[in-house]
Amino acid sequence: MDRKRRTSYFWKIFLSYSVMIMVPVIIISILYYLHLASQKQQEYEKNAKTDLDFLYTQTRMVVDNINHLAMQLAMIPDLNAKLVNPFKYDIYDFNLLKENLRDQISTNKLFYSIYVYFKLNDKVLTTNEGFYSPSNFYDREWLQSIQKQGSEPNDYEIRRIQSSMDPEVEVISFSRPLPITNKEALGNLIINVKKDVFFDALFRLTNSTLEDVYIINGVTGRIVYGRNEANDLFKETRFEGSSGSGLITSGQTQYITSYERSRFNSWIFVKAVPYVTYERDMETVKSTIVNVSVGVILLGWILSYLIALKMYRPWKKMIRENEEIKLTMEQNKPIVRNRLIYDILNNHVMEFKQIPAALYQSNVHFPYLNFAVLLAVPHFVEHKVTDSSLRLLAFSTIETALMKKLPIAGTLLDHGQFGFILNLEQAGLNDSTQAQLINYLRETNEMLQLECQVSLQFSVGRCYESLDSVHQSYAEAKRVMSCKALFNKTDVVFVQEMEGDNRLEYPLAVQKELAHYIMGTDRQKADSCVSEFFTNYVYNGSYPRERLLEMIVMLISSVKNELYQEGYDTAISSNLLDLNGCANNVELEQFIYQYIHALIERLKQQQEGMNYSLYIAKAIEFIEVHYASNISIGDIAGYVGISGNYLSRVFKLETGKPPLEYLSRYRITRGIELLKGESRYSLQEVSQQVGYHDAHSFIRFFKKYEGITPGEYRKKLLEKKTSRV
Known part of the structure; x- marks a missing residue:
């Protein structure tokens, strides 16, 4: 049975170390994966923005070149003269103008055709066929739409046209009112650019195919450039704002899309990368992270096993010693009794019905029905007592002395304190009971000071009518003892004294006065101010101790804040919260003196370092x-x-x-x-x-x-x- 228990301890140690390694590795791996996923998505969006910006820039450059050519044609003097008065020119003159225009585009495969509409004589001059009447012109519908607009269209129209001699072709049409110097248009210059040649030229400039890139007409929603089967992809997509990104779904397929809206027409440049591409990249990242995590966990298991094996050896020895201690405790009734009292005070008892019988077996007799807890804190002449026998001697002396006065049972507590359960005849701790108990405790204190050179501070919780409520009285006694820094060396304090009037006026005048003396580096006056404060507040004993302890911390903190506001560095080695470790009010006063002196020395150093001009x-x-x-x-x-x-x-x-x-x-x-x-x-x-x-x-x-x-x-x-x- 013992061997199984020891083996269980080993596996518990191994499991605890394994969990300590596995949990951080798993958490870090998940967080790292999420970070890389976000980083990868940002990388896709950044690359898409780069491609779209580059495509937009090159498109604008090509369009600007076409506009530049249109401007050159619009500035031909012969053209402007015929726009102003077309009636004085014959067909030969117009034929010369046609040849001039044709020469401008004959060497550039980008242009499909150019024609000019003369408003005054209602004629159309084309670079290929010559004169047309608008009613017989093959592109009359486009010409009529331009006339209705009255000026240059706001967009670059992509459409299909077919002249009388050529097959149908898809073009991008540019229109400019003529002449450009007149407020009122006398005609229009229309340039038709082949769509396929336009985009071939564009991508030769970009030196890239720019895969997964689309150009969409923001008004009609039609695809200007890109696979036509992608019409369904952007059919219900709303591109709001000048740019953006997100996920869109078409059927069963998702795309990571980024878009940028053109500022010179209604085109929208879109890049749509299949989400499966992103998933493939992340699968590679996930596989790498999983492999590394598994390797770290396996290494952690090996280390956990070795550490558990090393840690188990002293535990194995301790378990054996613990078994021997248990055997000794069974043979030693006083130790068992002390442990039983310890469990009652700390409410570690599972079944209180068995407690009276256990107490009786431990030779503890409580004849009355009222119980209170007495908590004692010993203070030895030597502040650091390493001899446990002296502490046990003090405990047994107190227990023996008090047993002569009333039924009690005690135990050794944490932090070197002693705890006693008092069995009282009368319910409640009235004034006479308190006075009698104080008398007993003072006699005991005097005896210990003579015999063991030990002084005691006592705190007493409320009186309860049941043994299963004793832990509440113990909690109250501990609460009282938390303020021991405000007690005298041999005080006996009842919890009722801690629950008086909690109102306490903050000594603002003391704060200002103390700050003033510290800034003046006047140690004598500062000490006098502290002494006066302790006399009026601490040693007076009429103020609630819990509120008083808080007020002392607030007072010194406020003084430091005033010094800081005056430009002084108040950083010193002492910690103000160490005052909770003071054993009594005398030690507390000395602690405050030392703290104030440290502040004064700090200010002196700073003031001596000041070198005023x-x-x-x-x-x-x-x-x-x-x-x-x-x-x-x-x-x-x-x-x-x-x-x-x-x-x-x-x-x-x-x-x-x-x-x-x-x-x-x-x-x-x-x-x-x-x-x-x-x-x-x-x-x-x-x-x-x-x-x-x-x-x-x-x-x-x-x-x-x-x-x-x-x-x-x-x-x-x-x-x-x-x-x-």
């Missing part, structure tokens, strides 16, 4: 001598011998504040000294002595820097003096 030193000297007068920046600058603007800039650069703010703060500091002095000056008198002509200004600046009015400050000083008396 001669100008700033003279300015500060002038302010501290003439602060009671009505001085301005001009007065200070005149004394120093520089301009006011320059003084303000360098003063703030070196001191962290403007000259007038430095003056205001110095006046308030001198005002505080007058308010704290023995002479009872009125606020008006104090104001005038520090440089303010009226009390309102003094009150306003005082409250700005100190947080309270001078009257409130003086009232608090008076209350402090009264409390001392």
